[in-house]
Amino acid sequence: MDCNCPAPTELTEIPNVNCPVDLKQIQRLGFQRIGYTFDATATPPTDILDLSVWQALKTASDDTKVVLTPLIGGDPVIEPGEAITSGGGDNSTLNGIEENEGTNPSAFSCVFKSLPSEAEKAIKALKCEKQLTVYLFLQGGRLAVTKIDTDKITGFNALSLFVSDRGNQGFGTKDTVSMSFSLEAGWSDNLQILKPNFNPFVDL
Amino acid sequence: MSEVKKVIVKLKATDGKKVERDFPIDQANKLLKLPKSKWELIDKNFVFNGIEIAKAGKSEPVK
Numbered sequence A: 001m002d003c004n005c006p007a008p009t010e011l012t013e014i015p016n017v018n019c020p021v022d023l024k025q026i027q028r029l030g031f032q033r034i035g036y037t038f039d040a041t042a043t044p045p046t047d048i049l050d051l052s053v054w055q056a057l058k059t060a061s062d063d064t065k066v067v068l069t070p071l072i073g074g075d076p077v078i079e080p081g082e083a084i085t086s087g088g089g090d091n092s093t094l095n096g097i098e099e100n101e102g103t104n105p106s107a108f109s110c111v112f113k114s115l116p117s118e119a120e121k122a123i124k125a126l127k128c129e130k131q132l133t134v135y136l137f138l139q140g141g142r143l144a145v146t147k148i149d150t151d152k153i154t155g156f157n158a159l160s161l162f163v164s165d166r167g168n169q170g171f172g173t174k175d176t177v178s179m180s181f182s183l184e185a186g187w188s189d190n191l192q193i194l195k196p197n198f199n200p201f202v203d204l
Numbered sequence B: 001m002s003e004v005k006k007v008i009v010k011l012k013a014t015d016g017k018k019v020e021r022d023f024p025i026d027q028a029n030k031l032l033k034l035p036k037s038k039w040e041l042i043d044k045n046f047v048f049n050g051i052e053i054a055k056a057g058k059s060e061p062v063k
Helices: A053-056 A117-128 B027-035
Strands: A026-033 A066-068 A075-081 A085-087 A099-103 A105-111 A132-138 A142-147 A152-154 A156-163 A177-181 A192-196 B008-013 B020-024 B039-041 B046-048 B053-055
Touching: A026 A075, A026 A105, A026 A142, A053 A066, A053 A192, A053 B027, A105 A117, A117 A156, A117 A177, A142 A156, B008 B027, B020 B027, B027 B039, B027 B053
Parallel strands: none
Antiparallel strands: A026 A066, A026 A132, A075 A105, A085 A099, A105 A177, A132 A142, A132 A156, A142 A152, A142 A192, A156 A177, B008 B020, B008 B039, B046 B053
16 A cells, blocks of 8 residues: 555545455466456457457467466465564664554465376466466356456456475375465455356356 | 568457457467357458368468
């Protein structure tokens, strides 16, 4: 959160909460190089709700190309970044009161299970990308994105992406590959959850 | 050195706003071959035989 001057003349109004907003389970991820914006009013329009638009991005051979992971096998979580503080209970701050100085990035992690090695290798190739945006496909076929304005939408910046080697727990278990990445502080400030006109788990 | 001219094909989306867009031939082929493709060929200069885009009136695929 940018708290630099000038300060607002009054407290920012908090909108009434009429209905709950929950991601629920993140079940699939879409990755793209940073820089693309879905724009339903552009010429030609690129409405994020249309399957044709996603098909064009999936088959692209430039920076707009979107790649989709297999279904997440388990444990998809986003741990929110904690406060960055200084001082507290000592002489380094006024009255010894802890100072809040910022927010750490949030940490996404999940596990893929029983991946063929071709898929494992392809997912690992994302580690070499420095600037990625991620689209979160949610249970119920919903899609979590960042709203830029009324018609413009993009994903979330995914930083420091890591994909592990294959783990094995022996008899009666499935092999696992873990993925993690950081989401910038404030990643959910402009969160929008959409319901595309297609099933992203079947049609893409 | 002569540059290879990129072949561009016009497709039309069959969903949403039925957008018309130009695509390089390779991408147009990929789009039309998708199992649940939401794109159709509307370029009068080409035909799609279910496998490959060819020039209208010719059977060979366009390179």
